[in-house]
Amino acid sequence: MTDARPLGADEATFITVVRSGDTARFALITERYRRELQVHCYRMLANYEDAQDMTQETFLRAWHKRESFEGRAALRTWLYRIATNVCLDFLDKRNDRTPVPAELPGAGSELSYLQPYPDRMLPEDPQESVVARETIELAFIVAVQHLPPRQRAVFILRDVLGWPASKAADALELTVASVTSALQRARVTMREQLPGRRLDWRSSATHELSSDERGAVRSYIDAHERNDLDGLMSLLRDDLRFAMLPDPGTVTTTAEEAVDGWLSGGLFQHGHDDWRGITTTVNRMPAAVLYLRTPDDPQYRLFAIAVLHIVDGKIAELTGFDATGKPWLDLPLTL
Structure with a gap:
């Protein structure tokens, strides 16, 4: 696999390290790519913990394959190739990593293994295509999971990372014609899964939250802390899409029905009415981290993460993640 480019400083240094067998320098050179490789694995797998594991497996496999690197491709390209195939091998062995039909009619497919991705773990360079907001939001991550694994890899390499067909074909050991065909099929599926969303993944993308988003997540937390059910209801659209993972069932509901459902649950x-919350961002989306204190407990304990999709100042989609008892995303377990 070649990039048709002169040998760069990273590649020359890496070859020297490979020849010396210096594990410490090997780790130092490859570590700078960890965050972007982890995002790549997350797009492939939709699960933060799996992405962490597969990134580590990528580095282990890179060490074992280090003598195969000859500098004809960029070091980044070589690592992405390994990471992609690590994820494909993982998916080949797991039959629980594909969307399954929803139990409720019209609810589409469920992704029980979906996990949010903390923004603080994204690559720091805002110009990198790997952190474009439109390609890390939950809706995009879920849509990608509807692609067969190899088609998924083609789509991410070609349309998200912008690789030419020949480079993607080399990475996946496919023909250029096969890559082109897979990409065409993938684009059709993505249009079906993301109706009305921007589908030009490689043009300029926004990164910052809007004032509407910042205001909505603050108001959402405030409504919890004050047990203001009317205020909470006023934040929700009447065509709210709601899911609470890992429970099955994404529903479209009115604001009143959503709040009534939470009350009936x-x-x-009493006993579930003493809330505190902190704001954060995951998947370049506003999120509320909710903590609950029960009457016999002096501390507020991590309860759930609510990831919000805001449209015109109101919550159009709310994806909740049960975080009870989990040391998750390095969030504080208590407040």
Whole structure:
């Protein structure tokens, strides 16, 4: 696999390290790519913990394959190739990493293994295509999971990372014609899964939250802390899409029905009405981290993460993640 480019400083240094067998310098050189490789694995797998594991497996496999690197491709390209195939091997062995039909009619498919991705773990360079907001939001990550694994890899390499067909074909050991065909099929599926969304993944993308988004997540937390059910209801659109993972069932509901459902489930009732929250961002989206204190507990304990998609100042989609008892995303377990 070649990039038709002169040998760069990273590549020359890496070859020297390979020849010396210096594990410490090997780790130092490859570590700078960890965050972007982890995002790549996350797009492939939709699961933060799996992405961490597969990134580590990428570095282990790179060490074992180090003598195969000859500098004809950029070091980044070589590592992406390994990471992609690590993810494909993982998916080949797992039959629980594909969307399954939803139990509720019209709810589409469920992705019980979906996990949010903390923004603080994204690559720091905002110009990198790997951090474009439109390609890390939950809706995009879920849509990608509807692609067969190899088609998924082609789509991410070609349309997200912008690789030419020949480079993607080399990485996946496919023909250029096969890559072109797979990409065409993938684009059709993505249009079906993301109706009305911007589908030009390689043009300029926004990164910062809007004032509407910042205001909505603050108001969402405030409504919890004050047990203001009317205020909470006023934040929700009447065509709210709601899911609470890992429970099955994404539903479209009215604001009143959503709040009534949370009440009937025991939330905002005695023993489940003492809330605190902190704002954060995951998947370049506003999120509320909710903590609950029960009457016999002196501390507020991590309860859930609510990831919000805001449209015109209101919550159009709310994806909740049960975080009870989990040391998750390095969030504080108690407040």
